[in-house]
Amino acid sequence: MKKTNIIQSVDRAISILEVLEKSSEPLGVTEISHRLDLHKSTTFGLLSTLERKNLVYQEPESGKYKLGLRLLELGEQVQQRMNLRHQARPFLKKLVEEFKETVHLVVKVENDYVYIDKVDGPQAIRMYSQIGKRALMHCSGVGKAILAFLPTNEQEKIMTGIELESFTPNTISNFDKLSKHLEEIRQKGYSIDDEEIEMGLRCVAAPILNHRGEAIAAISIAGPTTRMTYERIQDLVQPIKETSLLISKTMGYMPY
Template identity: 35%
Template sequence: MEKKPAGSSLSKALTMLNHVCTSPVPLRFAELVDLSELPKATAHRQLNTLLEHGLVRFDEHKQAYYPGYGLLALAHRTWANLDIRDVAAAPMRDLWSSTQETIHLAVLDDAEVIYIDKLESPKSLRLYSAVGKKGPVYCTGVGKAILAYLPEAKQQDIIHQQNFIRHTEHTLTTPQALEGNLQQIKDTGISLDLEEHEIGIKCVAAPIFNARHQVVAAISVTAPAFRTDDASYETMKGLVKSAADDISKRLGACD
């Protein structure tokens, strides 16, 4: 007697697709019927629909089903249309709620960073940054967080475009000093701006990655030095890293 599971046609097709995509080995028709608990006729119909749309493919030789190349096209269009500000909105709010300090989201723009979103601290704090404003990559937390994870050729190209203006006594002013700092960032996953761009202002930043593990942005917490003792600074590091990881996962990045 045929099995009679409940659910819409779409739900059944998605269930079948999920089994094909998550199985560690290619599945045959009989195995998919058992896993999905669908009647054979229904399973066959759903698989044919998925095949027609390129979401699964069938290997005649192995008589087994594989994820279809149509999934890659869908994923590419989805990622291309994602607005990172929308993806990052909830983690940014959570980070703001946890720290009550200013939160920045920034992306690379040629050899600089541009701030694309900002949540202001409810406490009094006047900063250089503003949405749409650009900043140097070599002495901002978000800039260095992105720069550290770029392919070496692109990283070197950007480093050699920097003017290395000394904004404060803490600014890194040579390519060698910056490269040493970038290695530390790669070792820890955290980028620090220790009053390098503005005196009295400290920043903790972390990189954000897409599904191909390419760095696409950075998120940071910025606070006045007098509000950041060692304990609070360590807490901020963990919170920023967690927020960046959350956004990366929402963009499809894997651990």
């Protein structure tokens, strides 16, 4: 990366985290500023910002700083997603081998989802999906599967924070209709994308749950409508639900 692309304040904030990470004991503002050759007021301002985001913690007694719990949470999220992709891969490949269609794995990221793995079927067609791509929740099988199995307060937060953009005539763009649809998905345990994000494409999806029973990800089997007929979708419902349950168990989910 070119030096001109580096944002100095962000670079300095990261340097503070690195200094705290290497220290076996909490550090004061003066000590941190000396180690990084920064003005004390600059260091204090950066620490205050990091503390507000829970990335550092200031001890009440000493006034010194150490790494905050938010870093642990972020690290766990990264580890969880890395483990998920590794754990899910064999299950994805098995679905492709059995049904000869493309299989996706996505994870929830804020109000959206991101594709983290994709195994193409032998007759794969060009699709909207690609690893690393971010997409909206309301217009896909995987997105709706996640949204339906989130805690009510989190689901409502996402619903009020997104715009129900229409991509095809089949996209659900009404909040009341979407809410009822999500309740049906929760009862059935799976969702369908019926040409809602791309015409000519249909998929069936199911959520992956964590140890709290909350959706953290989803998998889908997708293909062209010429092959993914409504009759075939019904044949795929049980396999996708069974596979998502097996993956969920590797992530600590215990069905009751």
